[in-house]
Amino acid sequence: xxxxxxxxxxxxxxxxxxxxxxxxxxxxxxxxxxxxxxxxxxxxxxxxxxxxxxxxxxxxxxxxxxxxxxxxxxxxxxxxxxxxxxxxxxxxxxxxxxxxxxxxxxxxxxxxxxxxxxxxxxxxxxxxxxxxxxxxxxxxxxxxxxxxxxxxxxxxxxxxxxxxxxxxxxxxxxxxxxxxxxxxxxxxxxxxxxxxxxxxxxxxxxxxxxxxxxxxxxxxxxxxxxxxxxxxxxxxxxxxxxxxxxxxxxxxxxxxxxxxxxxxxxxxxxxxxxxxxxxxxxxxxxxxxxxxxxxxxxxxxxxxxxxxxxxx
Amino acid sequence: xxxxxxxxxxxxxxxxxxxxxxxxxxxxxxxxxxxxxxxxxxxxxxxxxxxxxxxxxxxxxxxxxxxxxxxxxxxxxxxxxxxxxxxxxxxxxxxxxxxxxxxxxxxxxxxxxxxxxxxxxxxxxxxxxxxxxxxxxxxxxxxxxxxxxxxxxxxxxxxxxxxxxxxxxxxxxxxxxxxxxxxxxxxxxxxxxxxxxxxxxxxxxxxxxxxxxxxxxxxxxxxxxxxxxxxxxxxxxxxxxxxxxxxxxxxxxxxxxxxxxxxxxxxxxxxxxxxxxxxxxxxxxxxxxxxxxxxxxxxxxxxxxxxxxxxxxxxxxxxxxxxxxxxxxxxxxxxxxxxxxxxxxxxxxxxxxxxxxxxxx
Numbered sequence: 001x002x003x004x005x006x007x008x009x010x011x012x013x014x015x016x017x018x019x020x021x022x023x024x025x026x027x028x029x030x031x032x033x034x035x036x037x038x039x040x041x042x043x044x045x046x047x048x049x050x051x052x053x054x055x056x057x058x059x060x061x062x063x064x065x066x067x068x069x070x071x072x073x074x075x076x077x078x079x080x081x082x083x084x085x086x087x088x089x090x091x092x093x094x095x096x097x098x099x100x101x102x103x104x105x106x107x108x109x110x111x112x113x114x115x116x117x118x119x120x121x122x123x124x125x126x127x128x129x130x131x132x133x134x135x136x137x138x139x140x141x142x143x144x145x146x147x148x149x150x151x152x153x154x155x156x157x158x159x160x161x162x163x164x165x166x167x168x169x170x171x172x173x174x175x176x177x178x179x180x181x182x183x184x185x186x187x188x189x190x191x192x193x194x195x196x197x198x199x200x201x202x203x204x205x206x207x208x209x210x211x212x213x214x215x216x217x218x219x220x221x222x223x224x225x226x227x228x229x230x231x232x233x234x235x236x237x238x239x240x241x242x243x244x245x246x247x248x249x250x251x252x253x254x255x256x257x258x259x260x261x262x263x264x265x266x267x268x269x270x271x272x273x274x275x276x277x278x279x280x281x282x283x284x285x286x287x288x289x290x291x292x293x294x295x296x297x298x299x300x301x302x303x304x305x306x307x308x309x310x311x312x
Numbered sequence: 313x314x315x316x317x318x319x320x321x322x323x324x325x326x327x328x329x330x331x332x333x334x335x336x337x338x339x340x341x342x343x344x345x346x347x348x349x350x351x352x353x354x355x356x357x358x359x360x361x362x363x364x365x366x367x368x369x370x371x372x373x374x375x376x377x378x379x380x381x382x383x384x385x386x387x388x389x390x391x392x393x394x395x396x397x398x399x400x401x402x403x404x405x406x407x408x409x410x411x412x413x414x415x416x417x418x419x420x421x422x423x424x425x426x427x428x429x430x431x432x433x434x435x436x437x438x439x440x441x442x443x444x445x446x447x448x449x450x451x452x453x454x455x456x457x458x459x460x461x462x463x464x465x466x467x468x469x470x471x472x473x474x475x476x477x478x479x480x481x482x483x484x485x486x487x488x489x490x491x492x493x494x495x496x497x498x499x500x501x502x503x504x505x506x507x508x509x510x511x512x513x514x515x516x517x518x519x520x521x522x523x524x525x526x527x528x529x530x531x532x533x534x535x536x537x538x539x540x541x542x543x544x545x546x547x548x549x550x551x552x553x554x555x556x557x558x559x560x561x562x563x564x565x566x567x568x569x570x571x572x573x574x575x576x577x578x579x580x581x582x583x584x585x586x587x588x589x590x591x592x593x594x595x596x597x598x599x600x601x602x603x604x605x606x607x608x609x610x611x612x613x614x615x616x617x618x619x620x621x622x623x624x625x626x627x628x629x630x631x632x633x634x635x636x637x638x639x640x641x642x643x644x645x646x647x648x649x650x651x652x653x654x655x656x657x658x659x660x661x662x663x664x665x666x667x668x669x670x671x672x673x
Contacts, residue, residue, distance in 0.1 A: 079519055089510060094514070095339065102338075102342060114329070
């Protein structure tokens with residue numbers, strides 16, 4: 001849908017701050033989301049993603065900061081904005097006693113224009129569950145219904161807070177597919193996630209959030225390319241090798257430990273692997289396992305914060 | 313899902329959607345009807361209560377009191393005289409000891425013994441009113457059977473007027489109690505639940521009007537109201553012949569206003585509560601004093617006159633008084649200005665304050 005923003009931005013905010021007591025949930029966050037892109041806020045739990053998205057949704061007032069959504073402002077154009085936005089909240093539960101159809105009919109009634117319950121069920125593959133009570137749905141079906149409710153007003157901008165958290169891989173793939181189709185229709189999506197794979201699959205651009213601030217911004221490819229090491233070598237040996245031995249191997253980058261294994265960055269596998277194997281042999285360490293993968297957003301996060309995304 | 317972006321475009325035209333207030337009311341009704349426990353408390357509970365209390369205070373002659381007669385020469389004659397009187401039920405005992413044992417445990421209210429040479433002896437506990445009554449009836453029956461004649465015979469005029477029995481007083485009270493209970497419970501728990509599960513938050517993220525949501529809660533009450541009030545009234549009229557002397561229009565007006573008033577109070581009570589425990593504490597805090605003070609089971613006139621103005625300003629007192637005035641005295645709305653004003657004022661103020669301070673997330 002053509003937006004009334006002249007800037008081509010769906011969301012722009014500057015100097016966003018929100019404190020809860022002593023906790024700075026959002027600490028001076030700047031963000032620009034372009035019309036038609038899928039933008040991901042990636043970060044560990046407690047990084048401030050949910051607070052940020054709820055401020056942009058107009059549900060939480062910020063302590064300070066300047067926000068424009070679709071060229072409009074909260075506090076002045078609330079009703080118009082609500083008609084044009086779709087919102088799916090983290091951990092919100094729909095009434096369990098209503099059926100899928102009744103729930104969609106209810107949410108559809110809130111918007112002046114939008115998609116019919118039938119269209120929404122078709123969009124999210126829920127036709128077979130038309131008359132099933134919400135309480136009887138699986139986690140994946142519930143989440144698809146939540147997204148269907150968010151789409152009831154045929155929104156220009158869709159907010160999804162952790163849309164696939166807790167879902168099984170198949171349900172996750174199914175939901176990613178639905179979001180991709182929505183985006184392909186030229187709509188804008190802002191989602192939060194702590195799954196790097198989700199961000200890499202769905203998002204045109206990603207902002208990595210930590211402690212209420214954006215610490216990196218770009219396309220997933222740009223962020224990974226920004227690492228010194230585009231490859232990660234992961235291995236374990238018997239007996240273990242020391243940090244000093246690895247530090248002396250040419251072509252190896254940053255090193256870290258995980259579950260008794262070494263994860264070492266490498267600019268070039270052709271150069272690093274022979275050198276590493278030679279060094280292990282000289283040290284008398286027999287490789288038990290050895291594998292390589294291309295660096296991911298997770299590696300970017302670790303490089304930036306020194307912590308892992310999942311347990312940060 | 314249409315795979316071509318172009319197919320996404322046709323939105324449903326505005327004319328095809330339901331009005332949000334209607335959709336919210338319908339959703340609320342469906343949710344309620346699919347909650348078996350809620351159905352029980354709203355519909356079955358007041359009926360059960362009316363049946364139990366109605367039977368406890370039912371309108372019929374008192375049971376003949378069981379009276380023991382100790383074995384002896386005159387025992388058959390005494391038993392026959394007592395049975396003939398109809399006011400007591402004689403039972404024979406082989407010995408005085410057995411009779412006293414049953415008297416002590418309350419199986420009989422009085423024991424008659426006639427020993428040769430000592431005349432009649434009545435064994436009974438004078439602190440029990442029914443025992444004293446039995447003594448009078450037993451003595452009257454025996455003396456009459458042995459030939460005593462009353463110097464001034466009297467005729468009895470027994471009054472069983474409908475409308476002055478306890479059940480007639482009780483039924484309007486149960487109606488008022490039910491209006492309050494379902495209004496406050498029915499609305500309170502559903503709202504706290506929606507707040508806990510963040511359904512409320514999800515809804516305020518849509519263009520839904522907040523007043524529509526609260527109004528739908530109140531409107532959905534109307535449908536239950538027709539059923540629950542109808543059930544109790546029909547039950548009272550059919551089972552106990554409770555009179556409805558005033559007009560049905562006046563009765564409907566008071567129940568509708570009462571229901572809206574309690575729905576408003578229900579909204580106010582849970583407008584800030586974040587947990588079910590906090591909500592049920594607040595609901596009890598509001599309701600228990602009214603159960604006791606507002607004349608549900610006994611008239612609030614029994615309280616000291618100093619606190620009566622306070623009691624009369626409670627919404628349940630106003631509803632109960634108005635219902636009784638209409639049903640039992642046949643009064644019209646015009647004579648119930650004070651009660652109606654109390655009801656409307658409580659409703660308006662509660663709804664207004666609730667809307668202002670309501671916590672949506």
